[in-house]
Amino acid sequence: MKMARSGASASLIDEKKIYVFGGCWDVADSSNWVEVYDLQTDTWEFLSVFTPKMPLKIRQSVVTDNNKHVHAVDEDGQIFNFSATECAFESDGRRESNPENRSNWLFAVGDTIFCRGTGGKILWRFPSQLDWKEVHGLEELQQQHSGFDIIKMLIHSNERMAILWEARPQGPQHILELWYAEISMVRGCIDGVLEVLGTIEWSGPIFSDSSVTGLNLLFAETFYL
Structure with missing residues (x-):
């Protein structure tokens, strides 16, 4: 440069x-x-x-x-x-509004901007609007990993994305795990209101280590084999 x-x-x-x-x-x-x-x-x-x-x-x-x-x-x-x-x-x-808690922007599902919020939430809005709304359908994942924050979001395709986050399962060994979930996205109406609905296609740990105290995920990208 x-x-x-x-x-x-x-x-x-x-x-x-x-x-x-x-x-x-x-x-x-x-x-x-x-x-x-x-x-x-x-x-x-x-x-x-x-x-x-x-x-x-x-x-x-x-x-x-x-x-x-x-x-x-x-x-x-x-x-x-x-x-x-x-x-x-x-x-x-x-x-x-609140741009410090609206990071990792992605564009998918036709004409929709997504970002990561706090507490494991994925937010969305149209480019012409200002109000962010929460993606529905991820409540089970948020309850399973209470209080977790998404480290990185990735686009797989126009209707599918992935998220990564850090988790610490309960136990005496204090193992740190990096979890991954793949989520399909569709738009639909709930009580007459347009919403984005997420379905968890797969989730699980992809890395674990009992000797580290924290993770810094510098970069992640999607590719096909």
Whole structure:
């Protein structure tokens, strides 16, 4: 890259280019605010874009609308939308509520943004809305692992995702386990209200160790064998 960054957002658009927004400390120079990596030519270049604000850090971002737009939230909670075809950012002044507890954004089930909440909850909303709602159907898992927090969410397909979390089963050995669950998602109505319904397809521990006190999961991704 041409510019050192911290707190930037990276988004793969059209499977061809990686757009990196923000994270550069010299916010006075707008020409440095966006960098693009072209996978075909293996080159980086600065991108001149119009934006009503150049935040230092991007808190969350997700690619939407057939890989043509990026929906992002900055460190102040302000919401931005980036268009790759128009090469411009726009903001209508809306702000994300409680952004520190709305992390790991994913886009699935057609046109829905998902994020991890607290207490093992998965939340969802449409890009045009601000109110997050809880995914139904995960209550049994939340009761089985009371008080757990999701470490990482992954997309398997448009209708299926996976979550990972840390668990400590009761017992004298104090074994630490990394658990994994695969969840299918569909939209449906409950009492006339549109909701997202989750079904746990499989869950179980995939790693255990009695010699460690904590886990730092740096990265996880889905691939097929």
